[in-house]
Amino acid sequence: FIIVLIELIFGYWFDKDNFGPFMREHRNKNNSYTLKYKGEVYEYVYKRNYYGFRGEHVEPDKIKAIMVSGSTGEERYKPDRFTITELLNLKLKDTGIDLKIINASIGGQSTRGHIGNFITWYSKLENFFPKYILYYIGVNDSEADITIKADNLTEAEVLNPKPLGQFMDNIKSRSIFSDVIRKFRQKYYTSKTEIVYDFDNAMKVNKVLSGYKFLNYHDALKYYDINAVFLKHDDRIKYYLKNVDTLYKLTTALGAEPIFINTLLSDGYYNEILFSLNLSLTKHCEIKNYKCIDVARKLEGKEHYWWDQVHTTTDGSKAISDLIYPDLIKIISH
Numbered sequence: 001f002i003i004v005l006i007e008l009i010f011g012y013w014f015d016k017d018n019f020g021p022f023m024r025e026h027r028n029k030n031n032s033y034t035l036k037y038k039g040e041v042y043e044y045v046y047k048r049n050y051y052g053f054r055g056e057h058v059e060p061d062k063i064k065a066i067m068v069s070g071s072t073g074e075e076r077y078k079p080d081r082f083t084i085t086e087l088l089n090l091k092l093k094d095t096g097i098d099l100k101i102i103n104a105s106i107g108g109q110s111t112r113g114h115i116g117n118f119i120t121w122y123s124k125l126e127n128f129f130p131k132y133i134l135y136y137i138g139v140n141d142s143e144a145d146i147t148i149k150a151d152n153l154t155e156a157e158v159l160n161p162k163p164l165g166q167f168m169d170n171i172k173s174r175s176i177f178s179d180v181i182r183k184f185r186q187k188y189y190t191s192k193t194e195i196v197y198d199f200d201n202a203m204k205v206n207k208v209l210s211g212y213k214f215l216n217y218h219d220a221l222k223y224y225d226i227n228a229v230f231l232k233h234d235d236r237i238k239y240y241l242k243n244v245d246t247l248y249k250l251t252t253a254l255g256a257e258p259i260f261i262n263t264l265l266s267d268g269y270y271n272e273i274l275f276s277l278n279l280s281l282t283k284h285c286e287i288k289n290y291k292c293i294d295v296a297r298k299l300e301g302k303e304h305y306w307w308d309q310v311h312t313t314t315d316g317s318k319a320i321s322d323l324i325y326p327d328l329i330k331i332i333s334h
Contacts, residue, residue, distance in 0.1 A: 003177075011176040021170040022120035025157045026106055027052045028186040035078055037199040037313060044079040045190055050183065052121060054103035055080060061127035063102050068114050069136035070156075071107035072263060072311060077197040082314040084136070087321035088328065099332065101134065108156035110140035111243035116153045118250045132332065133251050136261045137244075138281070138296075139310060142273040146239040150246060199307040206266075206308060213267055214301035220269035226279070233276040240277050241284050248290060259331055260285060261293045261324060266306035268299070293327040295320055 012018040019027070029048035034041060049057045053066070054074060067073055067085045075083040081090075085103040092099050106113065114135065122128055153159050160166050172178040215223060230237065244260065251258040262278040269275045278296045285292030305316030312320065 007176055012174045012179070015174075017124045017126060019120075019124050019173045021166040021173070022153070022159050023052050023124075024160070024169040024173060028182045030186060030190045032190055032194045033076070034194060034196045035199065036196070036201070037307075039200070042079055046076045050186060051125060052104075054085075054105070058102060060125035061129075063128065063130050064099055065101040065132040065134065066104040066130055067101050067134040067136060068109075068117070069105040070109045070113075070140040071105070072139055073105035073136040074103065074107045075105075075311070075317065076107065077307075077311060078314060078317070082317060084312075084317045084321045084324070087318055088325060091321065091325045095329070097329075097332070099132075101132075105136070106156045106158070108140070109158075110144040110155065111135075111137055111240065111247060112144060112148065112150050112152060113140075113155035113158065115150050115243060115246050115250065116155060116158060118254075120153055120158055122254065129254065130256045132259060133254075133256045134259045134261060134328075135244075135247060136263060138262045138274055138277050139265060141236075141240050141243075142271060142277055146236050150239075150243050197307075199313055202307045203304070203313075206306075212303040213270065215268040215270045216300055217269065217297040220275055223269070224272070224275060229272055229276050230280070233273055236273065237276055237280045241280060244281065244284065244290075245288070248288070257291065257331075259291045259293065259328070262296045263320070264296045264299055264301065266301065266309050268301050269296075291331050293324055293331075295323045298323050 007013065026048055028050055029046060031046045033044055033046050035044065036042075046054075047056065048054050051058070051060060053063075054076075067088075073084060075085075080086050080103075083103065085101050085105075089100055092101075104117075106117075109117075114137070154161050160169055248258050260281060262281055264278075265271050265274060269278075274296075278294075282292055282294050282297070284290070299320070302315070302319075305312055305319055307313045
């Protein structure tokens with residue numbers, strides 16, 4: 001009876017802003033990781049805070065900018081200081097600009113998942129009104145199942161696909177005892193299960209298996225019949241741009257300015273679908289007057305920029321942040 005009484009008084013059973021069954025997999029994470037790259041070994045802790053953002057605790061009302069992406073933006077496979085987000089923050093600080101970008105990326109999400117975030121995540125954060133939301137998109141959308149509706153909320157395990165799991169997650173998120181324990185663990189406990197990312201070995205394996213080729217933007221224009229490519233992937237392009245439009249509406253309704261950033265895989269524009277999505281996005285941004293940073297057009301890929309076919313090394317993240325920053329400064333300076 002006492003336990004029930006405490007739960008009813010102090011718990012979150014009737015709190016409309018409680019996360020419920022959502023986001024349990026992406027909050028309060030303290031996991032020990034090891035990165036091996038260029039003969040160096042980096043021991044670090046991958047953290048997601050109480051509110052679901054990567055990194056240390058920050059109150060939602062203090063957040064002025066977030067970066068949203070899949071695993072290419074989350075970058076859990078490297079220490080914070082080597083991620084695109086933190087490299088951009090370092091540049092902002094060195095330039096004397098009072099703006100810090102918070103990493104809101106979730107591995108596995110496409111634009112469909114980013115749309116779902118407004119329902120399952122951002123709407124639950126009190127006084128969360130960022131000025132800018134950076135969408136680093138394209139890779140996961142090139143493989144996403146376009147038959148699934150954009151309002152599907154299960155992508156990237158934001159919602160447990162099993163009913164029993166959903167029920168238990170809902171109970172745990174509303175219990176005051178569970179919440180106190182999770183906060184305690186977040187502050188004082190780090191997972192002893194160590195995960196190792198060996199970039200050096202992965203790059204050797206990838207090189208042996210496939211060699212290295214990179215198709216840049218200018219050569220891709222000659223390589224493809226653009227009209228034929230657009231026609232071939234018309235359904236996916238329409239699905240993608242419709243999601244982009246939805247993200248624009250949701251972002252501006254929150255009072256923030258959306259900034260869309262495209263990207264590439266390790267082989268550049270040899271990925272025909274990504275080629276069609278990236279070109280379609282930049283053209284769409286021009287027509288709709290959206291803010292867009294065309295990283296894919298400028299990027300000249302190097303073998304050491306990726307440790308697998310999708311994810312960047314520390315060098316690759318730095319190269320991408322270097323390309324993003326000049327255009328980002330122009331946007332936030334107006």
